[in-house]
Amino acid sequence: MSFLQPLISGILTGGVYALAGIGMSLVFGVMNISNFAHGDLMMLGMYLAFFAFTLLHIDPYISLVLIIPISFLFGYMMERIFINKVIHHPHQNQILLTIGLGLIMSNTALLAFTSDPKILTTTYSSSAFTLFGDVSVSVPLLLSFLITCGITLILYLFLSKTSTGMALRATSQNREAAQLMGINVAKMSAIAFGIGTALAATAGALIAPTYYIHPLAGHTFLLKAFTICVLGGLGSVVGAGVGGIIIGVVEAMSSTYLSSDWKDVIVFLIFLAVLLLRPQGLFGKKGGQ
Amino acid sequence: MLEIKSLNAGYGEMPVLREINLTIAQGEVVSVVGSNGAGKSTLLKAISGIIKFTGAITWKSESLHNLKAHTIVQKGIVHVPEGRKIFPEMTVVENLMMGGFLCQKERPQNLDKVFALFPKLAQRRNQLGGTMSGGEQQMLAIGRGLMGNPQLLLLDEPSLGLSPLFTEVVFGAIHTINSSGVTVLLVEQNVYQSLSISHRGYVIETGRIVLTGTGEELLNNQDVKKAFLGM
Numbered sequence: 062m063s064f065l066q067p068l069i070s071g072i073l074t075g076g077v078y079a080l081a082g083i084g085m086s087l088v089f090g091v092m093n094i095s096n097f098a099h100g101d102l103m104m105l106g107m108y109l110a111f112f113a114f115t116l117l118h119i120d121p122y123i124s125l126v127l128i129i130p131i132s133f134l135f136g137y138m139m140e141r142i143f144i145n146k147v148i149h150h151p152h153q154n155q156i157l158l159t160i161g162l163g164l165i166m167s168n169t170a171l172l173a174f175t176s177d178p179k180i181l182t183t184t185y186s187s188s189a190f191t192l193f194g195d196v197s198v199s200v201p202l203l204l205s206f207l208i209t210c211g212i213t214l215i216l217y218l219f220l221s222k223t224s225t226g227m228a229l230r231a232t233s234q235n236r237e238a239a240q241l242m243g244i245n246v247a248k249m250s251a252i253a254f255g256i257g258t259a260l261a262a263t264a265g266a267l268i269a270p271t272y273y274i275h276p277l278a279g280h281t282f283l284l285k286a287f288t289i290c291v292l293g294g295l296g297s298v299v300g301a302g303v304g305g306i307i308i309g310v311v312e313a314m315s316s317t318y319l320s321s322d323w324k325d326v327i328v329f330l331i332f333l334a335v336l337l338l339r340p341q342g343l344f345g346k347k348g349g350q
Numbered sequence: 351m352l353e354i355k356s357l358n359a360g361y362g363e364m365p366v367l368r369e370i371n372l373t374i375a376q377g378e379v380v381s382v383v384g385s386n387g388a389g390k391s392t393l394l395k396a397i398s399g400i401i402k403f404t405g406a407i408t409w410k411s412e413s414l415h416n417l418k419a420h421t422i423v424q425k426g427i428v429h430v431p432e433g434r435k436i437f438p439e440m441t442v443v444e445n446l447m448m449g450g451f452l453c454q455k456e457r458p459q460n461l462d463k464v465f466a467l468f469p470k471l472a473q474r475r476n477q478l479g480g481t482m483s484g485g486e487q488q489m490l491a492i493g494r495g496l497m498g499n500p501q502l503l504l505l506d507e508p509s510l511g512l513s514p515l516f517t518e519v520v521f522g523a524i525h526t527i528n529s530s531g532v533t534v535l536l537v538e539q540n541v542y543q544s545l546s547i548s549h550r551g552y553v554i555e556t557g558r559i560v561l562t563g564t565g566e567e568l569l570n571n572q573d574v575k576k577a578f579l580g581m
Contacts, residue, residue: 224451224454227440227444227448228451230439231440231448234437235436237400237435238431238435238436239448240399240400240419241398241400241419241423241429241430241435242451242452242498243420243423243424243451243498244448244451245418245420246420
Protein backbone atom coordinates (compact mmCIF):
# COMPACT_ATOMS: atom_id res chain seq x y z
CA MET A 62 0.00 0.00 0.00
CA SER A 63 1.18 3.50 -0.80
CA PHE A 64 2.78 5.58 1.93
CA LEU A 65 0.55 8.45 0.82
CA GLN A 66 -2.66 6.69 1.85
CA PRO A 67 -2.16 6.78 5.65
CA LEU A 68 -0.50 10.20 5.35
CA ILE A 69 -3.48 11.76 3.64
CA SER A 70 -6.18 10.11 5.74
CA GLY A 71 -4.10 10.94 8.84
CA ILE A 72 -3.94 14.62 7.93
CA LEU A 73 -7.68 14.71 7.23
CA THR A 74 -8.63 13.09 10.57
CA GLY A 75 -5.93 15.06 12.35
CA GLY A 76 -7.52 18.31 11.20
CA VAL A 77 -10.66 17.50 13.17
CA TYR A 78 -8.61 16.43 16.20
CA ALA A 79 -6.80 19.75 15.88
CA LEU A 80 -10.09 21.62 16.14
CA ALA A 81 -10.88 19.87 19.43
CA GLY A 82 -7.34 20.50 20.67
CA ILE A 83 -7.47 24.19 19.75
CA GLY A 84 -10.65 24.62 21.79
CA MET A 85 -9.07 23.02 24.84
CA SER A 86 -5.86 24.99 24.45
CA LEU A 87 -7.67 28.31 24.12
CA VAL A 88 -9.56 27.66 27.36
CA PHE A 89 -6.36 26.66 29.10
CA GLY A 90 -4.51 29.73 27.83
CA VAL A 91 -7.11 32.29 28.84
CA MET A 92 -8.36 30.68 32.06
CA ASN A 93 -5.49 28.38 33.12
CA ILE A 94 -8.04 25.60 33.53
CA SER A 95 -7.81 22.12 32.00
CA ASN A 96 -11.31 21.36 30.85
CA PHE A 97 -11.92 17.66 31.43
CA ALA A 98 -15.47 18.03 30.13
CA HIS A 99 -14.13 18.84 26.69
CA GLY A 100 -14.67 15.33 25.32
CA ASP A 101 -18.24 15.26 26.57
CA LEU A 102 -18.89 18.59 24.89
CA MET A 103 -17.69 16.92 21.67
CA MET A 104 -20.11 14.09 22.33
CA LEU A 105 -22.96 16.62 22.67
CA GLY A 106 -21.92 18.04 19.30
CA MET A 107 -22.16 14.56 17.79
CA TYR A 108 -25.70 14.11 19.11
CA LEU A 109 -26.73 17.60 18.02
CA ALA A 110 -25.60 16.76 14.49
CA PHE A 111 -27.33 13.38 14.70
CA PHE A 112 -30.69 14.78 15.80
CA ALA A 113 -30.50 17.71 13.41
CA PHE A 114 -30.10 15.09 10.69
CA THR A 115 -32.68 12.52 11.79
CA LEU A 116 -35.38 14.85 13.16
CA LEU A 117 -34.94 18.04 11.16
CA HIS A 118 -33.33 16.46 8.07
CA ILE A 119 -30.50 18.95 8.06
CA ASP A 120 -27.18 17.81 6.59
CA PRO A 121 -24.57 17.49 9.41
CA TYR A 122 -22.25 20.01 7.77
CA ILE A 123 -25.01 22.55 7.31
CA SER A 124 -26.30 21.99 10.85
CA LEU A 125 -23.06 23.62 12.08
CA VAL A 126 -24.79 26.94 11.46
CA LEU A 127 -27.08 25.99 14.38
CA ILE A 128 -24.63 23.94 16.45
CA ILE A 129 -21.95 26.64 16.69
CA PRO A 130 -24.15 29.38 18.24
CA ILE A 131 -26.05 26.92 20.48
CA SER A 132 -22.87 25.37 21.87
CA PHE A 133 -21.21 28.78 22.28
CA LEU A 134 -24.13 29.93 24.43
CA PHE A 135 -24.08 26.64 26.34
CA GLY A 136 -20.37 27.04 27.12
CA TYR A 137 -20.74 30.73 27.94
CA MET A 138 -23.50 29.98 30.46
CA MET A 139 -21.60 27.00 31.89
CA GLU A 140 -18.64 29.31 32.62
CA ARG A 141 -20.86 31.97 34.16
CA ILE A 142 -22.72 29.49 36.38
CA PHE A 143 -20.02 26.95 37.36
CA ILE A 144 -16.49 27.44 36.10
CA ASN A 145 -15.91 31.03 37.24
CA LYS A 146 -16.52 29.92 40.82
CA VAL A 147 -13.27 27.93 40.79
CA ILE A 148 -11.10 30.13 38.59
CA HIS A 149 -8.93 31.29 41.49
CA HIS A 150 -8.97 27.92 43.24
CA PRO A 151 -6.32 25.18 43.17
CA HIS A 152 -6.13 22.98 40.07
CA GLN A 153 -7.55 19.91 41.80
CA ASN A 154 -10.83 21.75 42.47
CA GLN A 155 -11.04 22.81 38.84
CA ILE A 156 -10.31 19.29 37.63
CA LEU A 157 -12.96 17.81 39.94
CA LEU A 158 -15.53 20.35 38.77
CA THR A 159 -14.94 19.81 35.05
CA ILE A 160 -14.80 16.00 35.45
CA GLY A 161 -18.08 16.23 37.39
CA LEU A 162 -19.75 18.34 34.73
CA GLY A 163 -18.52 15.88 32.10
CA LEU A 164 -19.95 12.92 34.04
CA ILE A 165 -23.30 14.67 34.33
CA MET A 166 -23.35 15.24 30.58
CA SER A 167 -22.31 11.72 29.59
CA ASN A 168 -24.68 10.06 32.06
CA THR A 169 -27.57 12.29 31.08
CA ALA A 170 -26.86 11.29 27.49
CA LEU A 171 -26.84 7.61 28.52
CA LEU A 172 -30.20 8.07 30.20
CA ALA A 173 -31.75 10.00 27.35
CA PHE A 174 -30.23 8.33 24.30
CA THR A 175 -29.40 4.84 25.74
CA SER A 176 -26.05 3.17 25.29
CA ASP A 177 -26.85 1.93 21.77
CA PRO A 178 -24.38 3.49 19.37
CA LYS A 179 -26.02 5.54 16.66
CA ILE A 180 -24.81 5.92 13.14
CA LEU A 181 -25.35 8.98 11.05
CA THR A 182 -25.51 7.77 7.47
CA THR A 183 -25.60 10.43 4.80
CA THR A 184 -25.73 9.72 1.07
CA TYR A 185 -21.99 10.45 0.86
CA SER A 186 -20.92 8.73 4.13
CA SER A 187 -18.99 6.01 2.37
CA SER A 188 -18.21 7.77 -0.88
CA ALA A 189 -14.61 8.33 -1.80
CA PHE A 190 -12.53 9.32 -4.81
CA THR A 191 -9.12 8.23 -5.96
CA LEU A 192 -6.03 10.38 -6.10
CA PHE A 193 -2.59 9.61 -7.62
CA GLY A 194 -3.89 6.29 -8.92
CA ASP A 195 -4.21 4.33 -5.68
CA VAL A 196 -4.91 6.78 -2.80
CA SER A 197 -8.55 6.80 -1.82
CA VAL A 198 -9.86 9.97 -0.17
CA SER A 199 -13.07 9.80 1.86
CA VAL A 200 -15.50 12.56 0.89
CA PRO A 201 -16.90 13.22 4.42
CA LEU A 202 -13.38 13.35 5.88
CA LEU A 203 -12.27 15.77 3.20
CA LEU A 204 -15.32 17.97 3.77
CA SER A 205 -14.67 17.93 7.54
CA PHE A 206 -11.05 18.87 6.95
CA LEU A 207 -11.95 21.78 4.67
CA ILE A 208 -14.52 23.09 7.17
CA THR A 209 -11.93 22.75 9.93
CA CYS A 210 -9.47 24.81 7.90
CA GLY A 211 -12.14 27.46 7.33
CA ILE A 212 -13.07 27.65 11.02
CA THR A 213 -9.41 27.77 12.09
CA LEU A 214 -8.78 30.62 9.66
CA ILE A 215 -11.79 32.55 11.00
CA LEU A 216 -10.58 31.94 14.57
CA TYR A 217 -7.08 33.11 13.63
CA LEU A 218 -8.41 36.32 12.08
CA PHE A 219 -10.67 36.87 15.10
CA LEU A 220 -7.77 36.47 17.55
CA SER A 221 -5.32 38.63 15.60
CA LYS A 222 -7.51 41.38 14.14
CA THR A 223 -10.54 42.07 16.31
CA SER A 224 -10.56 43.99 19.54
CA THR A 225 -12.20 41.16 21.52
CA GLY A 226 -9.80 38.62 20.01
CA MET A 227 -6.79 40.70 20.99
CA ALA A 228 -8.23 41.14 24.48
CA LEU A 229 -8.51 37.34 24.73
CA ARG A 230 -4.85 36.98 23.79
CA ALA A 231 -3.85 39.68 26.25
CA THR A 232 -5.78 37.92 29.04
CA SER A 233 -4.03 34.68 28.13
CA GLN A 234 -0.57 36.30 28.22
CA ASN A 235 -1.01 38.23 31.46
CA ARG A 236 -4.33 38.25 33.25
CA GLU A 237 -3.47 40.97 35.78
CA ALA A 238 -2.07 43.33 33.15
CA ALA A 239 -5.16 42.73 31.00
CA GLN A 240 -7.35 43.95 33.87
CA LEU A 241 -5.24 47.07 34.14
CA MET A 242 -5.93 47.79 30.45
CA GLY A 243 -9.64 47.95 31.27
CA ILE A 244 -10.37 44.46 29.92
CA ASN A 245 -13.17 42.65 31.74
CA VAL A 246 -11.29 39.38 32.29
CA ALA A 247 -14.32 37.60 33.75
CA LYS A 248 -16.17 38.23 30.50
CA MET A 249 -13.12 37.11 28.49
CA SER A 250 -13.12 33.81 30.41
CA ALA A 251 -16.77 33.23 29.55
CA ILE A 252 -16.13 34.06 25.88
CA ALA A 253 -13.09 31.75 25.80
CA PHE A 254 -15.09 28.93 27.33
CA GLY A 255 -17.92 29.56 24.89
CA ILE A 256 -15.52 29.41 21.93
CA GLY A 257 -13.85 26.30 23.38
CA THR A 258 -17.23 24.61 23.71
CA ALA A 259 -18.27 25.64 20.21
CA LEU A 260 -15.02 24.22 18.79
CA ALA A 261 -15.49 20.95 20.69
CA ALA A 262 -19.09 20.60 19.52
CA THR A 263 -18.07 21.46 15.95
CA ALA A 264 -15.36 18.79 16.02
CA GLY A 265 -17.97 16.35 17.33
CA ALA A 266 -20.43 17.25 14.59
CA LEU A 267 -17.70 16.95 11.93
CA ILE A 268 -16.76 13.41 12.94
CA ALA A 269 -20.37 12.33 13.47
CA PRO A 270 -20.77 11.03 9.88
CA THR A 271 -17.66 8.82 10.18
CA TYR A 272 -17.75 7.57 13.81
CA TYR A 273 -20.11 5.70 16.11
CA ILE A 274 -22.17 8.17 18.12
CA HIS A 275 -22.20 7.03 21.72
CA PRO A 276 -22.70 8.76 25.12
CA LEU A 277 -19.21 7.74 26.24
CA ALA A 278 -17.50 8.63 22.96
CA GLY A 279 -16.20 11.79 24.60
CA HIS A 280 -13.71 9.95 26.80
CA THR A 281 -11.58 8.79 23.87
CA PHE A 282 -11.58 12.27 22.41
CA LEU A 283 -10.79 13.94 25.72
CA LEU A 284 -7.58 11.94 25.94
CA LYS A 285 -6.74 12.82 22.36
CA ALA A 286 -7.46 16.52 22.85
CA PHE A 287 -5.37 16.54 26.01
CA THR A 288 -2.47 14.77 24.30
CA ILE A 289 -2.66 17.26 21.44
CA CYS A 290 -2.57 20.22 23.84
CA VAL A 291 0.42 18.87 25.74
CA LEU A 292 2.19 17.99 22.50
CA GLY A 293 1.67 21.46 21.06
CA GLY A 294 2.28 23.27 24.34
CA LEU A 295 -0.65 24.01 26.68
CA GLY A 296 -2.21 27.33 25.80
CA SER A 297 -0.69 27.52 22.33
CA VAL A 298 -3.38 27.62 19.65
CA VAL A 299 -0.87 27.10 16.81
CA GLY A 300 0.70 24.22 18.74
CA ALA A 301 -2.67 22.53 19.15
CA GLY A 302 -3.28 22.81 15.40
CA VAL A 303 0.05 21.19 14.54
CA GLY A 304 -0.31 18.65 17.37
CA GLY A 305 -3.69 17.52 16.02
CA ILE A 306 -2.27 16.83 12.57
CA ILE A 307 0.69 14.95 14.08
CA ILE A 308 -1.58 12.73 16.19
CA GLY A 309 -3.83 12.04 13.21
CA VAL A 310 -0.89 11.02 11.02
CA VAL A 311 0.73 8.91 13.76
CA GLU A 312 -2.56 7.06 14.31
CA ALA A 313 -3.03 6.39 10.62
CA MET A 314 0.59 5.29 10.16
CA SER A 315 0.57 2.92 13.12
CA SER A 316 -2.76 1.42 12.05
CA THR A 317 -1.31 0.77 8.59
CA TYR A 318 2.15 -0.45 9.41
CA LEU A 319 1.58 -2.12 12.81
CA SER A 320 -2.07 -2.77 13.58
CA SER A 321 -4.95 -0.60 14.67
CA ASP A 322 -4.61 -2.05 18.21
CA TRP A 323 -1.25 -0.32 18.44
CA LYS A 324 -2.28 3.19 17.44
CA ASP A 325 -3.20 4.35 20.95
CA VAL A 326 -0.02 2.83 22.34
CA ILE A 327 2.08 4.80 19.87
CA VAL A 328 0.15 8.02 20.54
CA PHE A 329 0.70 7.71 24.28
CA LEU A 330 4.35 6.79 23.83
CA ILE A 331 4.74 10.08 21.99
CA PHE A 332 2.81 11.80 24.77
CA LEU A 333 5.21 10.38 27.38
CA ALA A 334 8.25 11.21 25.28
CA VAL A 335 7.10 14.84 24.99
CA LEU A 336 6.54 15.03 28.74
CA LEU A 337 10.02 13.67 29.38
CA LEU A 338 12.01 15.48 26.71
CA ARG A 339 10.14 18.68 26.03
CA PRO A 340 7.59 19.23 28.82
CA GLN A 341 6.69 22.69 27.55
CA GLY A 342 5.45 21.13 24.28
CA LEU A 343 6.52 21.86 20.72
CA PHE A 344 5.32 25.47 20.73
CA GLY A 345 5.15 26.14 24.46
CA LYS A 346 7.29 28.55 26.39
CA LYS A 347 10.01 27.26 28.68
CA GLY A 348 9.15 27.65 32.31
CA GLY A 349 5.41 28.03 31.66
CA GLN A 350 3.08 26.21 34.01
CA MET B 351 -8.50 64.55 43.37
CA LEU B 352 -7.75 61.23 45.08
CA GLU B 353 -8.35 60.88 48.79
CA ILE B 354 -7.47 57.84 50.86
CA LYS B 355 -8.74 57.55 54.42
CA SER B 356 -7.82 54.86 56.96
CA LEU B 357 -7.14 52.31 54.27
CA ASN B 358 -6.45 48.71 55.31
CA ALA B 359 -5.60 46.11 52.71
CA GLY B 360 -3.70 42.87 52.33
CA TYR B 361 -3.69 39.43 50.81
CA GLY B 362 -6.17 36.97 52.26
CA GLU B 363 -5.79 36.96 56.04
CA MET B 364 -2.52 38.84 56.00
CA PRO B 365 -2.84 42.60 56.47
CA VAL B 366 -0.21 44.67 54.68
CA LEU B 367 -1.46 48.25 54.84
CA ARG B 368 -2.68 49.76 58.11
CA GLU B 369 -4.64 52.99 58.42
CA ILE B 370 -3.15 54.73 55.41
CA ASN B 371 -4.15 58.36 54.83
CA LEU B 372 -3.02 60.01 51.63
CA THR B 373 -4.22 62.71 49.25
CA ILE B 374 -3.26 63.67 45.75
CA ALA B 375 -4.19 66.98 44.16
CA GLN B 376 -4.62 67.52 40.46
CA GLY B 377 -1.37 68.11 38.59
CA GLU B 378 0.90 66.78 41.33
CA VAL B 379 3.64 64.21 41.28
CA VAL B 380 3.37 62.39 44.61
CA SER B 381 5.82 59.68 45.52
CA VAL B 382 5.51 56.95 48.10
CA VAL B 383 8.93 55.70 49.10
CA GLY B 384 9.96 52.90 51.37
CA SER B 385 11.92 49.71 51.48
CA ASN B 386 11.01 46.41 49.88
CA GLY B 387 7.91 44.85 51.43
CA ALA B 388 6.69 48.06 53.06
CA GLY B 389 3.37 47.84 51.18
CA LYS B 390 3.96 50.25 48.32
CA SER B 391 2.72 47.93 45.58
CA THR B 392 -0.22 46.85 47.72
CA LEU B 393 -1.29 50.50 47.96
CA LEU B 394 -1.38 50.83 44.16
CA LYS B 395 -3.18 47.51 43.79
CA ALA B 396 -5.86 48.65 46.22
CA ILE B 397 -6.37 51.90 44.28
CA SER B 398 -6.62 50.14 40.91
CA GLY B 399 -9.00 47.47 42.18
CA ILE B 400 -6.73 44.43 41.89
CA ILE B 401 -7.16 43.68 45.60
CA LYS B 402 -9.95 44.43 48.05
CA PHE B 403 -9.62 46.97 50.85
CA THR B 404 -11.46 48.44 53.81
CA GLY B 405 -11.56 52.14 54.52
CA ALA B 406 -12.22 54.76 51.88
CA ILE B 407 -10.66 55.60 48.55
CA THR B 408 -12.43 58.51 46.94
CA TRP B 409 -11.76 59.62 43.38
CA LYS B 410 -13.33 62.96 42.37
CA SER B 411 -15.83 62.54 45.23
CA GLU B 412 -16.80 59.04 44.07
CA SER B 413 -16.03 55.94 46.17
CA LEU B 414 -13.88 53.25 44.54
CA HIS B 415 -14.99 50.64 47.06
CA ASN B 416 -15.81 47.23 45.54
CA LEU B 417 -15.27 48.41 41.97
CA LYS B 418 -13.71 45.98 39.51
CA ALA B 419 -10.29 46.82 38.09
CA HIS B 420 -11.61 47.36 34.57
CA THR B 421 -14.21 49.91 35.69
CA ILE B 422 -11.58 51.88 37.58
CA VAL B 423 -9.56 52.21 34.36
CA GLN B 424 -12.65 53.73 32.74
CA LYS B 425 -12.63 56.45 35.39
CA GLY B 426 -9.19 57.62 34.33
CA ILE B 427 -6.90 55.85 36.81
CA VAL B 428 -4.27 53.81 34.99
CA HIS B 429 -1.84 51.52 36.83
CA VAL B 430 1.53 50.61 35.31
CA PRO B 431 2.41 47.49 37.32
CA GLU B 432 5.66 46.46 38.91
CA GLY B 433 7.76 44.23 36.67
CA ARG B 434 6.19 45.90 33.55
CA LYS B 435 3.88 42.91 32.85
CA ILE B 436 3.85 43.60 29.14
CA PHE B 437 2.24 41.06 26.79
CA PRO B 438 5.26 39.02 25.71
CA GLU B 439 3.82 37.54 22.53
CA MET B 440 2.41 40.78 21.19
CA THR B 441 4.32 43.35 19.21
CA VAL B 442 5.09 46.80 20.57
CA VAL B 443 2.19 48.28 18.59
CA GLU B 444 -0.21 45.54 19.73
CA ASN B 445 0.80 46.11 23.36
CA LEU B 446 0.09 49.81 22.93
CA MET B 447 -3.25 49.04 21.26
CA MET B 448 -4.24 46.97 24.28
CA GLY B 449 -3.40 49.97 26.47
CA GLY B 450 -5.96 51.93 24.45
CA PHE B 451 -8.57 49.19 24.76
CA LEU B 452 -11.16 51.54 26.26
CA CYS B 453 -10.45 54.60 24.13
CA GLN B 454 -10.12 53.17 20.66
CA LYS B 455 -11.06 56.38 18.86
CA GLU B 456 -8.09 58.27 20.29
CA ARG B 457 -5.66 55.44 19.55
CA PRO B 458 -3.89 57.03 16.53
CA GLN B 459 -3.23 60.35 18.24
CA ASN B 460 -2.21 58.69 21.53
CA LEU B 461 0.14 56.42 19.60
CA ASP B 462 1.83 59.48 18.09
CA LYS B 463 2.21 60.99 21.57
CA VAL B 464 3.78 57.81 22.96
CA PHE B 465 6.17 57.54 20.01
CA ALA B 466 7.14 61.18 20.47
CA LEU B 467 7.88 60.52 24.14
CA PHE B 468 9.77 57.28 23.50
CA PRO B 469 11.17 57.36 19.93
CA LYS B 470 12.79 53.99 20.56
CA LEU B 471 9.36 52.34 20.68
CA ALA B 472 8.62 53.68 17.19
CA GLN B 473 11.80 52.03 15.89
CA ARG B 474 10.84 48.75 17.55
CA ARG B 475 7.15 48.88 16.68
CA ASN B 476 6.99 45.35 15.22
CA GLN B 477 9.22 43.64 17.76
CA LEU B 478 7.65 41.17 20.19
CA GLY B 479 7.38 42.64 23.69
CA GLY B 480 8.98 39.60 25.31
CA THR B 481 12.20 40.00 23.33
CA MET B 482 12.95 43.55 24.48
CA SER B 483 15.37 44.61 27.20
CA GLY B 484 14.16 45.61 30.67
CA GLY B 485 14.51 49.31 29.96
CA GLU B 486 12.65 49.07 26.67
CA GLN B 487 9.92 47.04 28.33
CA GLN B 488 9.56 49.75 30.97
CA MET B 489 9.12 52.39 28.27
CA LEU B 490 6.54 50.14 26.64
CA ALA B 491 4.71 49.62 29.93
CA ILE B 492 4.54 53.38 30.57
CA GLY B 493 3.55 54.02 26.95
CA ARG B 494 0.85 51.38 27.20
CA GLY B 495 -0.47 53.10 30.32
CA LEU B 496 -0.58 56.47 28.53
CA MET B 497 -2.65 54.93 25.72
CA GLY B 498 -5.49 54.66 28.25
CA ASN B 499 -5.81 58.47 28.55
CA PRO B 500 -5.00 58.57 32.27
CA GLN B 501 -5.88 61.48 34.49
CA LEU B 502 -4.00 59.78 37.29
CA LEU B 503 -1.08 57.52 36.41
CA LEU B 504 0.06 55.01 39.04
CA LEU B 505 3.67 53.95 38.48
CA ASP B 506 5.03 50.98 40.41
CA GLU B 507 8.83 50.89 40.64
CA PRO B 508 9.49 52.14 37.11
CA SER B 509 13.26 52.26 37.70
CA LEU B 510 13.56 48.75 39.16
CA GLY B 511 16.42 46.86 37.55
CA LEU B 512 17.21 49.60 35.02
CA SER B 513 20.63 50.91 34.07
CA PRO B 514 21.41 54.50 35.18
CA LEU B 515 20.91 55.62 31.59
CA PHE B 516 17.40 54.15 31.32
CA THR B 517 16.58 55.41 34.82
CA GLU B 518 17.31 58.96 33.58
CA VAL B 519 15.09 58.40 30.55
CA VAL B 520 12.23 57.08 32.68
CA PHE B 521 12.37 59.88 35.26
CA GLY B 522 12.63 62.42 32.41
CA ALA B 523 9.53 60.90 30.85
CA ILE B 524 7.62 61.08 34.16
CA HIS B 525 8.43 64.80 34.31
CA THR B 526 7.21 65.31 30.72
CA ILE B 527 4.03 63.31 31.35
CA ASN B 528 3.26 65.41 34.42
CA SER B 529 3.91 68.64 32.49
CA SER B 530 1.29 67.55 29.96
CA GLY B 531 -1.31 67.61 32.75
CA VAL B 532 -1.33 64.03 34.04
CA THR B 533 -1.26 63.58 37.81
CA VAL B 534 1.29 60.97 38.88
CA LEU B 535 1.50 58.69 41.91
CA LEU B 536 4.95 57.17 41.93
CA VAL B 537 6.03 54.29 44.11
CA GLU B 538 9.79 53.81 44.31
CA GLN B 539 12.76 52.40 46.14
CA ASN B 540 14.95 54.90 44.31
CA VAL B 541 14.28 57.53 46.98
CA TYR B 542 16.58 60.29 45.82
CA GLN B 543 15.47 60.35 42.18
CA SER B 544 11.78 60.07 42.92
CA LEU B 545 11.66 62.70 45.68
CA SER B 546 13.67 65.04 43.44
CA ILE B 547 10.93 65.12 40.80
CA SER B 548 7.99 65.02 43.26
CA HIS B 549 5.90 67.86 44.63
CA ARG B 550 5.15 65.84 47.74
CA GLY B 551 6.11 62.52 49.18
CA TYR B 552 5.17 59.93 51.78
CA VAL B 553 7.50 57.54 53.56
CA ILE B 554 5.96 54.14 54.22
CA GLU B 555 7.31 51.60 56.69
CA THR B 556 5.78 48.16 57.38
CA GLY B 557 2.40 49.23 56.09
CA ARG B 558 2.16 52.60 57.85
CA ILE B 559 2.88 56.10 56.69
CA VAL B 560 5.55 57.47 59.01
CA LEU B 561 6.49 60.73 57.37
CA THR B 562 5.11 63.16 54.83
CA GLY B 563 6.18 66.46 53.35
CA THR B 564 7.28 68.16 50.17
CA GLY B 565 9.91 66.41 48.12
CA GLU B 566 12.57 68.82 49.28
CA GLU B 567 11.63 68.56 52.97
CA LEU B 568 11.88 64.80 52.83
CA LEU B 569 15.20 64.88 51.02
CA ASN B 570 16.60 67.09 53.78
CA ASN B 571 15.05 65.08 56.60
CA GLN B 572 17.66 63.43 58.85
CA ASP B 573 15.77 60.14 59.19
CA VAL B 574 15.24 59.87 55.44
CA LYS B 575 18.89 60.62 54.84
CA LYS B 576 19.97 57.98 57.30
CA ALA B 577 17.52 55.28 56.25
CA PHE B 578 17.50 55.64 52.48
CA LEU B 579 20.27 57.88 51.26
CA GLY B 580 23.14 56.47 53.32
CA MET B 581 24.16 59.87 54.67
